[in-house]
Amino acid sequence: DGGITQSPKYLFRKEGQNVTLSCEQNLNHDAMYWYRQDPGQGLRLIYYSQIVNDFQKGDIAEGYSVSREKKESFPLTVTSAQKNPTAFYLCASSISGAILSSYNEQFFGPGTRLTVL
Amino acid sequence: AQTVTQSQPEMSVQEAETVTLSCTYDTSESDYYLFWYKQPPSRQMILVIRQEAYKQQNATENRFSVNFQKAAKSFSLKISDSQLGDAAMYFCAYWNSGYSTLTFGKGTMLLVSP
Numbered sequence: 001d002g003g004i005t006q007s008p009k010y011l012f013r014k015e016g017q018n019v020t021l022s023c024e025q026n027l028n029h030d031a032m033y034w035y036r037q038d039p040g041q042g043l044r045l046i047y048y049s050q051i052v053n054d055f056q057k058g059d060i061a062e063g064y065s066v067s068r069e070k071k072e073s074f075p076l077t078v079t080s081a082q083k084n085p086t087a088f089y090l091c092a093s094s095i096s097g098a099i100l101s102s103y104n105e106q107f108f109g110p111g112t113r114l115t116v117l
Numbered sequence: 118a119q120t121v122t123q124s125q126p127e128m129s130v131q132e133a134e135t136v137t138l139s140c141t142y143d144t145s146e147s148d149y150y151l152f153w154y155k156q157p158p159s160r161q162m163i164l165v166i167r168q169e170a171y172k173q174q175n176a177t178e179n180r181f182s183v184n185f186q187k188a189a190k191s192f193s194l195k196i197s198d199s200q201l202g203d204a205a206m207y208f209c210a211y212w213n214s215g216y217s218t219l220t221f222g223k224g225t226m227l228l229v230s231p
Contacts, residue, residue: 031217033218033219035221040126040223041223042208042221042222042223042224043208043219043221044221045218045219045220048217048218050217058218088160090162092162105152105164105167106164106219107164108161108162110159110160110161111160111161
């Protein structure tokens, strides 16, 4: 079964702690993305990567970090510098991030709900 | 920067009726893609329909169709014969070729009543 997995589904963190959200895809997609979803805000882009070993900041990158060491994996670390990390986080991938085509369709994982206690 | 506006935070429709969700966007590009995504209570994002800007013909997928007005920068979604399973949050999205990213609207919650 091809798809995108995110783990864990629910995550609790104490204030001041860093936490890493996992995102794995077996679709052989080049591009991967991280979004944050808050009520009434839609999806906002945190970081994205068009190719292995390369990534760019999105609209709300402050307090987050990523790595892209493998094509299939794009973990997101929420650092203690993120002032309001409680949110729903979605990971997505697409065949190609760089070419304008129907391949721009993004496929989404099931999401991780992060709650700061 | 491109912006996507969904002016209806919530819409209601009865089963078997038709409903139209509105979306407008701002861009200076001539070639781009537009998408409608559905997010049911499970929160799994599902692609509903896509439109290529250079195609004048409106996209259709079964009960879902769009009204794409390029000059007006409008991209509305029409759902015909609404079903209970259509109840979800619907997001309009614009493909930003300059940055190779999607810009999403804030969403419209669709409620479907029997």
